[in-house]
Structure formats: C-alpha cells, structure tokens
Amino acid sequence: MTRHVWVSILALWLCACGDPESPVAAPQAERAPGARAGEVERRVRGIEPRLIAWRRDFHQHPELSNREFRTAERVAQELERMGLDVRTGVAHTGVVGVLRGTQTQPVVALRADMDALPVTEEVDLPFASRERASYLGREVGVMHACGHDAHTAILLATAEVLSGMREQVPGTVVFLFQPAEERPPPGEEGGARLMIEEGALEGPRPEAIFALHVVSEHPVGTMAWLAGGAMASSDRLEIRVKGRQTHAAYPWRGVDPIAAAARIVLRIESIPGRETDARLPGVVSVGAIHGGVRHNIIPDEVELLGTIRSLDRDARWTLHERVRQVAESVAASSGAVAEVEIDAENGYPVTWNDPELARLVLPTLERVAPRLVEARPRTGAEDFAFYQQQIPGFYFWLGVRPPQVSAEEAAPNHSPRFFVDEAALPLGVRAMTELALGYLTNAPGTAPAR
Ligand SMILES: [Zn+2]
Ligand SMILES: [Zn+2]
Numbered sequence: 094m095t096r097h098v099w100v101s102i103l104a105l106w107l108c109a110c111g112d113p114e115s116p117v118a119a120p121q122a123e124r125a126p127g128a129r130a131g132e133v134e135r136r137v138r139g140i141e142p143r144l145i146a147w148r149r150d151f152h153q154h155p156e157l158s159n160r161e162f163r164t165a166e167r168v169a170q171e172l173e174r175m176g177l178d179v180r181t182g183v184a185h186t187g188v189v190g191v192l193r194g195t196q197t198q199p200v201v202a203l204r205a206d207m208d209a210l211p212v213t214e215e216v217d218l219p220f221a222s223r224e225r226a227s228y229l230g231r232e233v234g235v236m237h238a239c240g241h242d243a244h245t246a247i248l249l250a251t252a253e254v255l256s257g258m259r260e261q262v263p264g265t266v267v268f269l270f271q272p273a274e275e276r277p278p279p280g281e282e283g284g285a286r287l288m289i290e291e292g293a294l295e296g297p298r299p300e301a302i303f304a305l306h307v308v309s310e311h312p313v314g315t316m317a318w319l320a321g322g323a324m325a326s327s328d329r330l331e332i333r334v335k336g337r338q339t340h341a342a343y344p345w346r347g348v349d350p351i352a353a354a355a356r357i358v359l360r361i362e363s364i365p366g367r368e369t370d371a372r373l374p375g376v377v378s379v380g381a382i383h384g385g386v387r388h389n390i391i392p393d394e395v396e397l398l399g400t401i402r403s404l405d406r407d408a409r410w411t412l413h414e415r416v417r418q419v420a421e422s423v424a425a426s427s428g429a430v431a432e433v434e435i436d437a438e439n440g441y442p443v444t445w446n447d448p449e450l451a452r453l454v455l456p457t458l459e460r461v462a463p464r465l466v467e468a469r470p471r472t473g474a475e476d477f478a479f480y481q482q483q484i485p486g487f488y489f490w491l492g493v494r495p496p497q498v499s500a501e502e503a504a505p506n507h508s509p510r511f512f513v514d515e516a517a518l519p520l521g522v523r524a525m526t527e528l529a530l531g532y533l534t535n536a537p538g539t540a541p542a543r
Contacts (some may be wrong), residue, residue, distance in 0.1 A: 126460065129261055129530065136254045137523050143253070144522060145515050147171075148246035149220040155209030155237045157226055158273035159283045161186040164207045164245060168270045171249050175256040177268070184287035188270040191297065192255055194262025199539060201532045202267040202299035202484075203525050204285075204477065205241070205248035206274035212238040215509040229278070238511045240307035240493065245270060247305070247521040254526050264533035267299050274476050285479040294483055300536065301450055302486040303528045304477050305521055309503035311492025313517040316524060317468035318458060318489040320451035322404035325376070327474030328413065328440035330399040332357065332420050333432040334384075338393040347391055351384055353427040354395040357420050358382070361399075364415050373405040375412050376472050401435065402472045406443050413437065441474040447485035454487055457531035461524050491524070493517040 147167075156164055165186040172179045172190035180189040186207070213234025214222045224235040237243075252268050269288065277283030288294075311317055334354045339347025358379045365375035377399065384395030401416060403409035417433045424431035458465055468490060477488050494503045495514040504510035533539070 126457075126527070126531070129258075130460070130527070132258060132261070133254065133523060133526050133530070136257055137250070137519050137526065140250045140253050140522065141519055144246055144250040144518055147249055148242055148513075148515065148518060151207075151242035151245050152218075152237050153220040153222055155222050155224055155235045155242065156207075157211060157228060157235055157278075158208040158275050159185050159277045159281055160226070161207045161272045165270065165272070168207070168245065168249060172252060172268065175252055177252065177256060183291045183293055184272055184283055186272045187288050187291075187293065189293050190252060190268040190270075192252065192259070192262065192266040192268070194259055194264055194266070194533070196263055197265055197297070199533055199536045200265040200267060200297045200299045201529050201536075202269055202294070202302040202480070203248060203251060203529055204269040204271055204302060204304040204480065205244040206271050207241055207245050208273050208275050209235050209237045209241065210239060210275055210507060212236040212507065212509050214238070216512050236509065236511075238508060239275065239506045240511065240513050241274065243307045243493065243513050243518060243521070244305065247518055247525060250518075250522040251525040251529070254522060255529060262530065262533065263539070265297050266529050266533075267297065269293055269302075285476040289479055289483060294480065299484055301532055302480045302484055303454075303525065303532075304486070304488050305491045305524065306475070306488070307493040307506075307513055307517070307521070308490045309492075309494045309505060309511065310500050311466070311490060312494045312496050313492055313514050314463040314520065315466060315492035316458060316462040316464070316489060316520070317466045317492070318446075318451070318455070318487075319468045319470060320446050320448045322406075322443050322470050323446045323468075323488055324444035324470065324475045324478070325402035325404050325472040326406075326409045326441060326443045326478070328401045328409070329436040330377070330379075330397070330401050330416065331434045331436070332397040332399075334395045334397065334424055334429050335432070336391070336393060336395075336427075336429045339391050341389040341391050344391055348428045349391050350393065350395040350429050351391065353424050353429040353431075354382060354384065354397055356427070357423050357431065358397065360419050360423050361416050364419060365412065368415050368419075369408055369411050373403070373408040374470070374472070375401070375403040375405075375408055377401050377412065377416060402474070404443060404470050404472070406445060409443060441476055442478040442482055444475045444478040444488055445481050446487050447481070450485040450487050453535055454528055454531055457527050458489070458524065461527050462520070487528075489524075491517060491521045
C-alpha cells in the first residue's frame with residue numbers, strides 16, 4: 094500500500110474514533126472439550142520420553158539458519174512414520190506435514206522454527222552442543238540459544254498425539270517446521286516469508302495459525318498471551334549524513350556531518366511517544382555511528398545504522414515517515430544532506446494476535462495452563478508475523494524457567510547460558526494439541542459439538 098493511503102487511513106481513524114479501542118479479548122464459551130481432554134492428557138503423558146529424547150537430540154545437533162539439514166530430515170522421517178502427507182525442501186529446509194482428520198474442513202496450522210544461533214553453549218549438560226560452523230567467514234559455536242529445539246520437539250510430539258487420535262480430529266492440521274526464523278545469512282532468502290512464497294499456506298489453506306515461544310522470564314507451568322501487537326515490527330535504518338570535509342580547527346570552512354549526525358540521533362530517538370501516539374509504543378535506536386579517521390579532520394560523511402520498532406501496524410509507517418522527515422530537515426538546518434534508507438522490504442511486520450482468534454482460544458488456554466498471565470508486548474520481532482499477514486494467527490509464550498531460579502537470575506534467550514527446564518515441554522504439547530482441536534471444534538462456521 095502506498096504511503097499516502099496509509100496516512101489517509103490513519104487520518105480517518107484519528108478523526109472517526111478518537112481513542113483507539115484496546116484489543117481486549119472477552120473470552121467466549123468453549124464448546125465442551127469432554128472426554129477428549131482426558132485423552133489428550135493421557136497421550137501427552139505417554140509421549141513424554143520421546144519428546145525429551147527429540148529435544149535433546151536437536152539440542153545436541155543445532156544448525157544455523159537455512160542449514161537445518163539434519164533437523165529437517167529427522168522431522169520429515171518422524172512425520173512420515175506418523176502417516177502424515179509430508180513436503181520437504183520448502184524454503185530450503187522447511188518441512189510441511191498435513192494430518193487429515195474426520196473431515197477436510199476447517200484447516201488449522203501449527204508452526205515451529207528449527208534454527209539455532211552462532212553462540213557457544215556454556216550450559217553444563219550431558220547433551221550440550223559442541224557443534225561449530227562457519228558463519229560470515231568466522232568459525233563459531235552453534236547453540237539452540239533461543240529454544241527452537243524445544244519448539245521443534247513440541248510440534249513433533251503434537252503431531253504424534255494428534256495422529257494417534259485422528260478419528261477425533263474434526264478437520265485438517267498443517268504442521269509447519271520452518272527454517273531461518275533468526276534471519277537467513279546475508280544474501281539469502283528464507284524464513285516465514287519464503288515458506289509462504291513456496292506454498293506452505295496452500296494445499297490445503299489454513300484458516301488460522303498458532304505458534305509458541307519458550308521464554309525464561311516465566312517459570313514452568315506458566316503461559317503468557319496477549320491480543321493485538323504482541324511483538325514489534327523491525328525495520329533497518331541507515332542514514333548517510335553528507336557534509337564537506339575540512340580541518341577541525343576551521344569547522345566553518347566546511348560542513349560538519351558529525352555534529353549534524355549527533356543532532357539527528359537525539360532527535361529521531363525522541364520521536365516515539367512525542368511525535369507519534371505514546372499509547373502505540375515504538376522505539377528508534379541507533380546502534381552504530383561510523384565517520385572520521387582522525388582527531389583534527391572533520392570528515393565528509395557519517396553513517397548511522399539503527400532499527401525502528403513499532404507495536405502498531407499503522408504507527409509503523411508513521412514512524413518511518415517522521416524519522417525520514419526529521420533526519421532530512423535536521424541535516425538541512427546544518428547545511429548537510431541526510432540520505433535516509435528504511436528497509437521495510439526486508440523488515441518484519443508487527444506480530445499481530447488477531448483479537449477475534451484470541452477470544453476464541455482463550456478458554457482453551459485457561460483450561461490447559463496451570464497459570465495463564467496476560468503479557469506485556471515485546472519490542473523484539475518474530476517472523477511468525479508474515480503468516481499473520483495472510484491469515485489470523487495467535488502467538489504465545491511458554492515459561493521454561495526452573496522454579497528455583499528467579500526471573501532476574503535466569504539467562505535470557507540468545508544467551509550462551511539460556512536453559513530450558515524440560516518439565517515445561519509437555520504443557521507446550523498439550524497447549525498446541527488443544528489449540529488445534531479447539532479451533533477445529535469452535536471455529537466460526539463449525540457445527541456445535543454434541
Ligand atoms: Zn531468537
Ligand atoms: Zn526464537
């Protein structure tokens with residue numbers, strides 16, 4: 094959509110509604126899960142040893158984004174053994190499994206990401222990763238420091254549970270095992286966007302999609318959810334401030350891009366909340382400044398690199414527009430020129446939990462989770478957002494912190510000390526299984542259960 098269409102939509106919305114409505118989900122009654130819930134619980138208990146074995150195997154053999162060859166092969170083998178229709182090589186190493194229940198419609202998708210990170214593991218485990226790989230020309234350790242090993246194992250176990258009770262699955266379940274959530278290496282395509290381009294959401298087309306992420310803020314037994322903007326859009330910002338080189342003792346004889354760049358940083362970082370609606374959170378951060386070679390030369394040019402984040406789908410574009418205008422005008426006021434590039438094309442959209450879908454599934458989560466909390470949004474990004482641009486989606490968090498460790502002590506995702514308490518994993522399987530069954534049973538247009 095063009096920028097001015099976005100701006101007009103925003104203007105209409107501003108004058109028509111005043112306060113934006115907060116996407117509060119009033120839960121809707123869940124059709125009785127009945128004996129099926131007991132069977133899910135039994136089957137999840139039964140699958141536990143295999144779930145843990147899968148997770149340890151993936152943990153010990155992590156693979157970087159777009160290199161998930163072994164993981165994908167293992168996943169495909171298991172899905173085939175379960176009798177699913179399996180497609181491999183989607184978006185390089187992605188695997189799509191289709192489970193057909195008692196009827197073809199409705200169709201629901203569940204997604205797990207499979208990639209690991211260039212991090213050297215520091216956790217003392219018998220199955221700790223010793224893998225090394227080449228990343229951007231350097232040799233690095235490889236670790237499942239974001240817990241995608243847990244996601245992959247949870248989704249495999251979910252497929253096993255659901256395939257064992259096919260006659261009670263009133264629709265079709267699509268399992269998406271996705272590569273490169275942590276972004277493909279520079280110059281390569283990958284992740285959710287490529288999965289979609291290569292038909293992951295076609296044949297059959299799901300009507301809704303679910304995913305979870307393990308986090309160490311919450312202890313085992315806790316799940317966290319949120320309607321609306323759950324994780325931020327993320328767009329790379331690059332600004333070239335062009336001045337005119339001169340002796341630093343005679344700055345008036347040139348144009349100083351360093352001083353201009355400093356003013357730009359201070360101005361653009363204060364845009365969110367002052368020049369865009371403070372109730373729609375956003376962040377502008379400059380992470381790198383490059384310019385100059387010596388103390389007494391004012392350089393020709395300074396480069397600023399940063400990121401723009403927003404938790405609102407429309408405010409994302411307003412932020413981009415203001416950053417561009419402010420950088421250009423601040424530079425111009427110093428006699429310099431700012432060239433602003435915001436790479437929305439390779440950016441991630443807002444992870445937007447469809448409020449209607451949240452309303453539909455909340456009773457299921459409430460029933461399944463020993464403790465369910467309403468989370469604060471996160472300003473990190475997640476490429477699950479691309480699926481949610483196509484179909485309504487719901488993304489939630491599963492606590493994996495050992496109960497005896499405090500939230501402050503627990504290492505965050507991406508840390509070499511990130512630790513997953515495996516006691517949390519069966520709840521993930523139960524949640525994914527029940528969400529799929531709950532959606533297929535309660536989705537708009539389905540007949541009420543007897
Ligand atoms: Zn991550
Ligand atoms: Zn992750």
